Amino acid sequence: MPSTSPGGAAMPVTARQQSIALVDDDRNILATVSIGLQAEGFATRVYADGETALKALLENPPDLAIFDIKMPRMDGLHLLQALREQCSLPVIFLTSRDEEPDEALGLAMGADDYITKPFSQRLLVARIRAILRRSELARTPPGDNAPSELPEPVVRGRLRLDPARHQVTWNGEPVSLTVTEFLILEAMALRPGVVKSRNQLMDAAYSEDVYVDDRTIDSHIKRLRRKFRAVDPDFGAIDTLYGAGYSFADG
Template identity: 35%
Template sequence: MNKILIVDDDQELSSMLADYLGAEGLQVSQATDGAQGVDALLKGEADLVVMDIMMPVMDGLEALREIRRHSSVPVIMLTAKGDDVDRNIGLEIGADDYLSKPFNPRELLARIKAVLRRTDTSSTKPAITIDTLNIDSASRAATINRSKLELTSTEFNLLYLLAENAGLPITKKLLSEKALGRKLKPYERSIDMHMSNLRRKLAAHDAEHLLTTIRGLGYQLTPQRKSH
């Protein structure tokens, strides 16, 4: 049974979501502010965190920063409708996905299931080596020059998808459907934000040249050589 941690100071909404998700076979725990959420995550186990941004004591963005110092657990952020600034900051910090309030609980459930499917290691794919980059699907870990790349769940999925199709451009539409598990909305920049994070992490290992932006289309991993 997958464990979901809901972090939201709206206790009525949080309890309603806990009942709804629980009825769908998920084990749900709750926290009412960011500090409690971080503490609960680090003390216990969670397969995924659903976290609001606007909270007392420690807001969702600060809590996400703290979580990313210790864990790559998938995080879905809840944002105010039309609040593009907080949404983009959340993605920059390392959120895997976001959902704007108000939302239908069925949409949240669909997002949760999509993320959990992407992180399921029961049916693994072959490891891929491209130049000095190694991507291991079984452990969901990536290294470059034998140094670990600290990736979020979504960043790992994007990198693996690009590596599977190395040398070929992949559209943002396909990246969203395969790596995020949902269709890309008009004017949505979530894929661009995730790819910007991925490029920055590759650059820290002098490997940003591997990732190429195909203007007006999407992205491509461009190796010097590829082997399996």
């Protein structure tokens, strides 16, 4: 089995292997989690600090990354913030039990999930596979070999969502969304004009055992609006019904 290097050496990736990047200043965790993920068939890369990881992740993105929150030089929150400015790589946070505010902030900033230390390897692998299932078809090029049961794109006015490939366009311009942002937008766009409560949007975007508060959903909505306004300053298709929730309406 290939070895890993805390300096960030990439593991060999076969055609069917999915790659996971681990970022943690605890070398014991890096070694233990890396070995466990390799046993599950993943290729791993490990980094001992956020600054080193950021450059590597942008140059050669893995399928998913796992960040510790508390790290020297650049912590996990700042790493996620810098990463989200340039890509929508799925991210899981590792947190301690006394870091609940950081968990909420991380989810609000665009993390896809978090796991509290100490954690079981089985739980971590289950979370990884769940997130990868939601995003892996984004890497499948269209063509005759695509599975026939792939869901059809959703078109609502100027919006086009392709759930199979996790692609979004507005007026033909691509909009890069995280898995969580995509699922929230999809839940609203599937029933335009229907107000979705925050709880309904939470159910659409998160697994049953992940709790997020109202502030997290509100933060995702703000990020969605900001991303769409970057391609269309007049974007206003996400409506707020105060006290009830959000809806999508584009004529």
